[in-house]
Amino acid sequence: MVSLTERLKTRVPTWQRFFQRAREDARNPAYDLLPVLGLDQRNGFSRTLAAFSPKTPGLRPTDAQAILHDQLRHDGLTGLQPPLPAGVLSDLVSYFKATPCHDPYRPHLGLFDWNQPPSDEINIGYYTWEEVLRAPHMLDLMNSPDILAVAEAYLGCKPVIDNIGAAWGYPGRNTAKGVQRFHRDYDCSRCFKAFYYLTDIDATSGPHTYVRGSHQDRRLESGKAQTDDAIIEAFGADAIETITAPAGSWFLEDVYGFHKGQLPADKPRLLLAIEYNLYPSPLSPKQPLMERLPQHDPYINKLFLK
Template sequence: MATTFSERLRTRVPSLKRFSERACQDSRHIAYDLLPTLGLPQRGGVAALIGALKPKTFDFAPSDQARALCQALKQDGLTPMQPAIPADILNDVVDYFKVTPCHDPFRPHVGTFAWDQPPADEINMGYYTAEETLRAPHMLDLMNRPDVLEAMELHLGCKPVVDNIGAFWSYPDRHTAKGVQRFHRDYDCVQNIKLFYYLTEVDDEAGPHMFVRGSHNDRALETGKAQTDEAITEAFGTDRLTAITGPAGSWFLEDVYGFHKGQLPVNKPRLLLAIQYNLYASPHCPKAPIMDNPGGYDPYINRIFLK
């Protein structure tokens, strides 16, 4: 069922006063808070206009791999699972996160904790901050894969902006799905794609990522709110629902406007790394760059995080 303008507006800003307060706190909230008011056709038109005005790579010549990734995104909203990153790189990244304390942003009173020792059963996930994620070994290379950047430029029509990076553990033996473990659309930018790395093996028992193929081009359930499994099945059918499994180090790209969630793990924890590519900065990233650019990384693409 189609939603009215006022219904979509209420999904993010309950009042004009609150909208004004958020805009004063951070001007990036203006576009972010108004985004759910745009229907799918309007989003596409705005994205194309923004992309046309943004910088492009000189003499752009994307690889066949980048073209295949872009085509899969346009058609399904999801790419096939890609081969794992080298084992030595994977081990360095996982070892770093295992010695870096986690936190639960929804329960700040519990403080930080070891990755395998969440202090309460009510904690479904252990998160790392954007800065902690950025400082992981090899992270800049993982963010700046040439095949991904080329695919993103093809898809967006301009150079992408790396935004909203993060990593988190999902814990087994939890009975209630919370947050991103419920089906939802991402309304961070008029066009945004996420790169997901499985840093641990993910099978059907380890909380596979779930995606509704084609829902990135479908306005069904466009309310801005999380949806139940039953509502998703009723709206899209079971044949479009995909569980994404893969070995440690494997990765895939996804149009996160399409409905997605992380399934509750059954018997083993899952470590996921997510990197988002936008047309412009969202409020989910720092207001100022975190670290110096060591060289070799495009300053426009990485300007949110690198000086």
């Protein structure tokens, strides 16, 4: 069993640094302590927090929403949902192709076109929060009534939209990096993401892969990325689901469960992700970036819309 101090080191090297980060940003303590807490502790904290958080009066999920909730609760992963309308998908892809990417881990390489990464060291081309937020239809996707209803049922209260992102994965790389290896997300004590495939994803274009049931399983609870062999030994090959689907398809996933985006083999992939949390994490801006429209719930959108 990994010690508490060793688990803390997955986020910060020392308790002194932990307290320093707490002074820098009030969101950091809950974020930094997540790898330290056990599954039962996280679940208990989530239930307590949800009990005192805002809720939508009279909200009753539809049958379709209830199915998504049950799939998410049982497996940590929902089935594939029907693709976005063709016009919405086209607008999103055109926007991201026209917006330069960057690699935050190699800032010296600067901005680059989506299909022209300046170095083979770059496995993933990212967009900033503001660039993603300004994408066409983005606010509607973030505030999808179906997803918000599932979120409230799953979290036990209204969600907070947190940690939005879009990125290209590039083929022809020899080594998987970062989120291309099996990992758990320790962003919030309970959360999930909506993943949108914006390009066609087959077995050779970097499909998303998830370990069903691992969102309620403490095996390999180390805070570190895991090899495929370790995942198979712990959970069995039958628990691993590789998700291929046409462009525009989407699904929901509890990202505490082990997951990864596979290294693309022969063509780039574009993925959009929106996270729904119990509370804010440091993975969102300190101040909102855009004006909120009247139809957008102020609590749900408070991290990005003012």
